[in-house]
Amino acid sequence: MKRLLITKTPKVYVGGAFIRSESGRVFAMKDADGNFFANIPQCTRKDLRNAVEAAAKAGPSWAKRTPYNRGQIIYRLAEMIEARSLELAEAITLGSTKKSLVTAARNEVAASVDRLVYYAGWADKLEQVLGNVNPVAAPYFNFTMTEPMGIVGLIASQEASLLGLISLIAPAIVAGNTVVASASELNPYPAVVLGEMLATSDLPGGVVNLLTGFHRELVPTFATHAHLRAVIAEATADERKTLALGAAETVKRIHTFKAEDNINWYSDSFESVYRIQDTLEYKTVWHPIGA
Amino acid sequence: MSAPLAPKALKRLFDKIGTVDAVGIEERVLKYGTRSIKTDSKLWGLRCAVSMVDLTTLEGKDTPGKVASLCQKAIEPHEFSDTPKVAAVCVYPSMVKHARKYLGVSPVKIASVATAFPSGQAPLKTRLAEVRYAVAQGADEVDMVINRGAFLSGEYALVQDEIAAVVQACGKSALKVILEVSELETYDSIRAASCLAMQVIREGDFIKTSTGKTGLNATLGNNQVMLEAIRDHYLATGVAIGMKPAGGIRSAKQSLQFLTAVKETLGDRWLTNKRYRFGASSLLNDLVRQIEKQRTGAYQAPYAFSEAAESY
Amino acid sequence: MPTPKAKKQKNMRSSGRTAPELIFGNLWNFDPAPETADPKVKATYDLFIDGKWTQAKSKKRFDSINPANEKKIAEIALAGPLDVNLAYLAAGRAQKSWARTPGKERAKYLYRIARLLQDRAREFAVAETLDGGKPIKESRDFDIPMAAAHFFYHAGWADKLQYVAAGKTLEPLGVVGQVIPWNFPLLMLAWKLAPALATGNCVVIKPAETTSITALKFAEILQDAGLPPGVVNIVTGAGETGSAVIAHSLAAKVAFTGSTEVGKKIMRSLAGTDKKMTLELGGKAANIIFEDASLDQAVEGIVNGIFFNQGHVCCAGSRLLVQESVAELVISKLRTRIRMLKVGDPMDKNTDIGAINSLSQLTKIKRLVASGIKEGAKLYQPECVLPKQGYYFRPTLFTGVTQSHRVAREEIFGPVLSVLTFRTVDEAIEKANNTVYGLSAGVWTDKGARILKMAAELKAGVVWANTFNKFDPSSPFGGYKESGFGREGGRQGLLDYANLV
Incomplete structure (x- = not known):
């Protein structure tokens, strides 16, 4: 008799723990052949709120780590993913509603690993590229440096379920932000598996918080949650407007990619120090020069 | 600040009296330069400045004759107007008796430098003897120099004890303590030295910036540091110490900026020659010249004024 | 070692004397020292559109008041939506050739502007004080020289844009709408215009309604500098004019300095558009x-x-x-x-x-x-x-x-x-x-x-x-949180006026 497999109950990774939605709701995920695969947590605004709390708790110590250390931790995450790349590629194909080619999924994982390595390397360099000393016309030492904004909301690509997500997470956390990310609702399963890899990396709990669920339910809360200082999103026109309107209430920073543009997440434009800059504030400090 | 203050380390001294931010104080004093002093207020300021001048000659080539003309200028800065007399003449000890003779009953005081001016590099005994000599010769005021070597090597108690000894030697004569700011170099040290001195001198005594014998003398910056030290000392103890910037103040305009600093830091009670002096020589003629300009409305030629150095 | 002063202090206490106090009285009062330079303010001002003085289609005017004595200084044209539209059209026409003008040439215009402003610094300082109420000392020693310095600084960037952002070069956004406050009227204008022009954008700018005069006088400098028509258009008016500047469809970006309250309104009004924004809002430092x-x-x-x-x-x-x-x-x-x-x-x-x-x-x-x-x-x-x-x-x-x-x-x-x-x-x-x-x-x-x-x-x-x-x-300025976003000044300030390519 064929052994019955133990199926995994998908949970999302929030605050360093695996949780189900506070609402108790799930949505069924089917594989490419239309067969039931798993029940995915249908996270709500309350889960988002809790995730923001977790991100807030993790933020100060993450931001205070040395850039070298953050770089190493993100590199370690790349190692974790590389080592389990087959599993993640399978997660992409398994959860995809489209008949994805296995090679395409493997390419996506490979690109995601490379993207992490790319951003890991920026940790202890970005300040040298983005910041500078300003030659003011008075006896002052004046410099501009960057600081993480704080808690950044991410609304990931619907299509590129892994690469789209990693491409938003990596530049945000490398500089010391903590993130709350809403995964692809079309294919949330890679985010679930990614959570398991995050848990075994050295990344402190709460730095990356992943939610699964419906964007239409979560976007309004991403828009208005005052503690989220920035939102980076792949978004439809309606979602962009919702985000912009909500952002106005607390002067939140919004950077969006148009979902309708069919974004190529493999593009070089997603490997740039300016993607990191989107989640940074510039701070300028003055001090007199005198004895 | 009641106990004598002579800690071993400058750090502990600063803990008590606070530090000075160099850039900040220089920005503060720039604002004095932007005060626009016109018409009557200008005339008042110029006359006030004249009354505060310690008309000075401190040269190896000084003679009784030079002192005589200095005294004449001091009593009557301008022969054609009612310009006030200066506060004092300032000379070397050997010239005091000549000054006494020429000044007669005039209220112009005689100040004598002493204590091995300008270096102070003589045994304390010698320095004190010089003070006593100057007082005996008739000096109303004694301008001493502090022991900068001791200060810079951290012997603050020694610096203070020596000043106290000079106070004793002065008797009834007033004392002006020259810090020689250019050798102290930093505003922090100037403030510290001011405080050390003020702890052992008396109401009516002065602290003074410099000898005029080094590269850098009175500036609005070090003047301000010392005025603020005087203010803090006064508010803490009720003892009003006077201030004398010396050297480098040559124009009337500069002197008005110094007076503005006094007005805005110490207030009306220091706008008197009992509490503020200018150690200067060429300043007097520029003040007189500007007073004449105010009186007549016409710009004046420098050589029209007695004792002018300008001949072109 | 008992000091004379220590003794004195004891006496002071025992005699119950009040604490020593400094007297800041009337011994030496400064006489009035009024600045008398002629601010050369005209009795009426039109709008500055397409390099020309243009009467407002709204036919309306408003008074600019001297807050120091509540007297009227000048009558200023009130730009309505039609006028703002004309300004944008002019900017749109000028945009392409301005963007194509070599950086070296754009730089020269900015240098000229800086110099012409320095030439007339005292006149502008007096006008600024007359219109806004700030001490002449500040407009003379801070506002005007600093405004000129901003043009000088940014002039030098115009032909060095490939050095602003590592690995990228900067391309203009297009037409930029700018709304500035009344606290530093000319200086805020300089903060906004200089980086926008250096990076090859054209501008429609609205000064605050209580302080329009130096902006309008600045138009004279633009004319003297020979800046091509339409590159800078100055429209005057209050909130409604500002809304029209913010809302215009030709604006690729809007830059606003003012209250957080208005900043939030602007964010709401632009929701659903692709306009870029920089906001420099309130503070409580x-x-x-x-x-x-x-x-x-x-x-x-x-x-x-x-x-x-x-x-x-x-x-x-x-x-x-x-x-x-x-x-x-x-x-x-x-x-x-x-x-x-x-x-x-x-x-x-x-x-x-x-x-x-x-x-x-x-x-x-x-x-x-x-x-x-x-x-x-x-x-x-x-x-x-x-x-x-x-x-x-x-x-x-x-x-x-x-x-x-x-x-x-x-x-x-x-x-x-x-x-x-x-x-x-x-x-x-x-x-x-x-x-x-x-x-x-x-x-x-x-x-x-x-x-x-x-x-x-x-x-x-x-x-x-x-x-x-x-x-x-050279020093970037701008806020965190509800104080706005974007930076003005320095290398980073240029990033907000350009696309990185």
Whole structure:
């Protein structure tokens, strides 16, 4: 008799723990052949709120780590993913509603690993590229440096379920932000598996918080949650407007990619120090020069 | 600040009296330069400045004759107007008796430098003897120099004890303590030295910036540091110490900026020659010249004024 | 060693004499020193569109009032939506060739503008003071020279845009709509125009309705400089004109400096569009004084921080946080220093605090000060005689303020300082960051390591350590949180006026 497999109950990774939605709701995920695969947590605004709390708790110590250390931790995450790349590629194909080619999924994982390595390397360099000393016309030492904004909301690509997500997470956390990310609702399963890899990396709990669920339910809360200082999103026109309107209430920073543009997440434009800059504030400090 | 203050380390001294931010104080004093002093207020300021001048000659080539003309200028800065007399003449000890003779009953005081001016590099005994000599010769005021070597090597108690000894030697004569700011170099040290001195001198005594014998003398910056030290000392103890910037103040305009600093830091009670002096020589003629300009409305030629150095 | 002074102190106590006090009386009062240069202000101004003076299609005009004496200075055309549209069309026509103009040539226009402004600096300073009420000393020594410096600084960038962002070069956004405030009228215009023009954008700019005159005079400089028509268009008016500037479909980007309230309105109004935005909004800066600071310089910094430009400064150090051990001393020094401030005719060269910019601003300040009194804070104002005509307010110190007082939370935008105390470094940081704003902060301490810690912990776009209210064209300025986003000045300021390609 064929052994019955133990199926995994998908949970999302929030605050360093695996949780189900506070609402108790799930949505069924089917594989490419239309067969039931798993029940995915249908996270709500309350889960988002809790995730923001977790991100807030993790933020100060993450931001205070040395850039070298953050770089190493993100590199370690790349190692974790590389080592389990087959599993993640399978997660992409398994959860995809489209008949994805296995090679395409493997390419996506490979690109995601490379993207992490790319951003890991920026940790202890970005300040040298983005910041500078300003030659003011008075006896002052004046410099501009960057600081993480704080808690950044991410609304990931619907299509590129892994690469789209990693491409938003990596530049945000490398500089010391903590993130709350809403995964692809079309294919949330890679985010679930990614959570398991995050848990075994050295990344402190709460730095990356992943939610699964419906964007239409979560976007309004991403828009208005005052503690989220920035939102980076792949978004439809309606979602962009919702985000912009909500952002106005607390002067939140919004950077969006148009979902309708069919974004190529493999593009070089997603490997740039300016993607990191989107989640940074510039701070300028003055001090007199005198004895 | 009641106990004598002579800690071993400058750090502990600063803990008590606070530090000075160099850039900040220089920005503060720039604002004095932007005060626009016109018409009557200008005339008042110029006359006030004249009354505060310690008309000075401190040269190896000084003679009784030079002192005589200095005294004449001091009593009557301008022969054609009612310009006030200066506060004092300032000379070397050997010239005091000549000054006494020429000044007669005039209220112009005689100040004598002493204590091995300008270096102070003589045994304390010698320095004190010089003070006593100057007082005996008739000096109303004694301008001493502090022991900068001791200060810079951290012997603050020694610096203070020596000043106290000079106070004793002065008797009834007033004392002006020259810090020689250019050798102290930093505003922090100037403030510290001011405080050390003020702890052992008396109401009516002065602290003074410099000898005029080094590269850098009175500036609005070090003047301000010392005025603020005087203010803090006064508010803490009720003892009003006077201030004398010396050297480098040559124009009337500069002197008005110094007076503005006094007005805005110490207030009306220091706008008197009992509490503020200018150690200067060429300043007097520029003040007189500007007073004449105010009186007549016409710009004046420098050589029209007695004792002018300008001949072109 | 008993000192004479120690003895004296004993006597003083036993005789019950009052504490020594400094007298700042009338012994030497400064005579009025009015600036008399001719501001060369015309009686009426039209709109500056497409390089020409253009009558407003709205047919309406409004008065510009001198806040120092409530007298009318000039009549200014009110731009309606049709006028704003014409301005945008002109900018749109000019855009392509301006963007294609080599950086070296664009630079020359900006250099010319800087020079022409320097030539006429005194005239502009007088006009600025006349129109806005700020002391002539400040418009002469700060606003105008700094405005010229901004054009100078940015001129040099125009042909070096490939060095702004590593790995990228900058391309213009297109037409930019800009709305600027009344507190630094010409300087804010320079902050906005210089980077926009250096990066090859064309501009429609609206000055604040109470302070349009120097912007309109600046149009004369643009003409003298031979700037191509349409590159800069100046439309005047109040909120409705501003809304039209913000809303116009040709605007690729809008830049706004003003209140957080209006900034949020702008964000809402632009939701659903692809317009880029930079907002420089309100603030409630903490100015933190540690016990080891050089206190007299700190006091000077506090005074600069809150009384500069009548406190009409978004980055004003309006919350003073003093370490408890020196609070009494600092407040007493502060009171003494405030008594030295001359409040009155802005045109007098000795005036330190001029006129409040408008009646409505004066009313707002009075309302907030009344709330401070009502909530139990202790008020101190020096005795000084205010002019009978015009909008004036005494420099004001509130002590005994807590974090929850309105005067500690709301931006007053006037010469009103709230004093709070703290005990430890952490408490100072918490209190400083306990605000929705994050534009600037000040810290005063003699300890270097503490300065760097504070600089890192304070959530603000500008941190002044052992100084306050310092500005420079090369130094980026802008806020965290609800103080807005984007930077103005420096290398980073250019990024907000360009696409990185």
